[in-house]
Amino acid sequence: MSRGRVLLAFLGILAAALVVGTSLTAAVSLSGGFERAADRADLPDLIVRFDEQSREDVAERLDALPNLETARYRTEISRVRLGYGSGDGHSHAGAIHIVEPGRRGYAIVDGRDVRGERDVVVEQGVANEWGLSVGDPLVVGERQSVRTIVGISVSPDNVAFPLAKVPRVYITADGVPPQFRPLPVNVALAWLRDTSQEDVTLTQARAVSFGLRDLRFVTRAGVQVLIGQAAGIVIALLVAFSLVAVATSGIMLGASARSEVARRLPSIGVRRAVGFSRRRVTADAARGGAVVAAPAAALGLLVGWLAMRGPTERLLESLNEIGPGWAIALWHFGAWLAIVALVAAASAWPTWRATSGPIAELLRGGEMATTRRRRRIPKPVEGSGPSPEVGRGLTPPHFWGWARLKMPAGL
Structure with missing residues (x-):
């Protein structure tokens, strides 16, 4: 094959692999983002919100659920002033979650969890939007209480700030003045023993929660549906676009390989005449296509991954989800094998068809397809x-x- 044809095939495979790499990176990252974040954060199966009640009253109600494994309680205080930076940046729409020890329903992606009375954990969206990092000070409340950021968290029960209008931070009850203790609670997190009985448990929870005002239930499955709808549409479009690109590239490569084999029919005939088998000639053609496709596909997939890595990570952070990490390399390796195999097959099939005819016809540069046999004329008696x-x-x-x-x- 001439250098020009090799370069043209290389560029075509590179372009197809680039499309596949970008689409695959986005699709794989978005497809399991919620599940990865929910598993890492140990997201509860049921989140219950209500008006402030004593912890003992709410615990007595929830402990009556037969399918309950663990329950934790929070106090959420809204419309809190949060100051950051040199003092110029602040928000009066913040929300403080006062958490208990044990399971907390969020994942720490940088630093550590809250322990002392001066510790505070901020959500990843808040940290990105305000330019905060572990070790920075954060002013919490109107009394200008300065706390130290000890961790960055991901809470997959909602989208991140600023898509969510409320910036959330987490502290412990140790930082609350003694005169305000014991704190009433208005959020309950429940983990179930058997998640397949979630509907039954939800019905029972509504019954035992009679008397609680402003009662709202959010399930883990419901959060996944709400957050995953937009991601599902994007994934479907990306997969369809990738399939169209790969199919188009396969058709173009097949046509190019057919024309190349038609041009090289005499040389193929010479190889067949000197003793090369049909399988050997076809295998050499497939090997030649794979040699061109392997570096082109690898380069295209790498460039596609690099191009989409940053945007997909920012999108996942805005959704409070977690990326696949290095596991995406397995998907790209599978795509690389598929592209190389497709090019090898597109190069081998025309050669296999061409070598099915007589060797003499190949030496004359005859048609690739076997000619139709003439009908024999019976000899007259x-x-x-x-x-x-x-x-x-x-x-x-x-x-x-x-x-x-x-x-x-x-x-």
């Missing part, structure tokens, strides 16, 4: 006239030539 079968098997000029040979002399 001596002394007999033309039979109907013979008449049907001969064209008019051949028929009259045969008839003159059989006519008696003098006619």
Whole structure:
């Protein structure tokens, strides 16, 4: 194959792999983002919100649920002033979650969880939007209480700030003045023993929660549906776009390989004439296509991953989800194998068809497809006239030539 044809095939494979790499990176990252974040954060199966009640009253109600494994309680205080930076940046729409020890329903992605009274954990969206990091000070409340950021968290029960209008931070009850203790609670997190009985448990929870005002239930499955709808549409579009790109590339590569084989028919015939088997010639063609496709596909997938890595990570952070990490390399390796196999098959199939004909026809540069066999004409019996079968098997000029040979002399 000439250098120009090799370069053209290389660029075509590179372009197709680039499309596959970008689409695959986005699709794989978005497809399991919620599940990864929920598993890492140990997201509860049921989140219950209500007006402030004593912890003992709410615990007595929830502990009556037969399917309950663990319950934790929080106090959420809204419309809190949060100051950051040099003092100029602040928000009066903040929310403080005062958490208990044990399971907390969020994942720490940087630093550690809250322990002391001066510790505070901020959500990843808040940290990104305000330019905060572990070790920075954060002013909490109107009394200008300065706390130290000890961790960055991901809470997959909602989208991140600023898509969510409320910036959330987490502290412990140790930082609450003694005169305000014990704190009433207005959020309950429940983990179930058997998640398949979630509907039954939810019905029971509504019954035992009678008397609680402003009662709202949010399930883990409900959060996944709400957050995953937009991601599902994006994934479907990306997968369809990738399939169209791969199919188009396969058709173009097949047409190019066919024309290349048609041009090289005499050389293929020479190889067959000197003793190369049909399988050997086809395998060499497939190997040549794979040699061109392997580096082109690897480069295209790498560039596609690098191009989409940053945007997908920012999108996942805005949804409070977690990326696949290095597991995405397995998907790209599978895509690389598929592209190389497709190119090898597109290069081998025309050669396999071309070598099915006679060697002499290949040496003459004949057609790739095997020509249709001619119909054999039965020989007439001596002394007999033309039979109907013979008449049907001969064209008019051949028929009259045969008839003159059989006519008696003098006619």
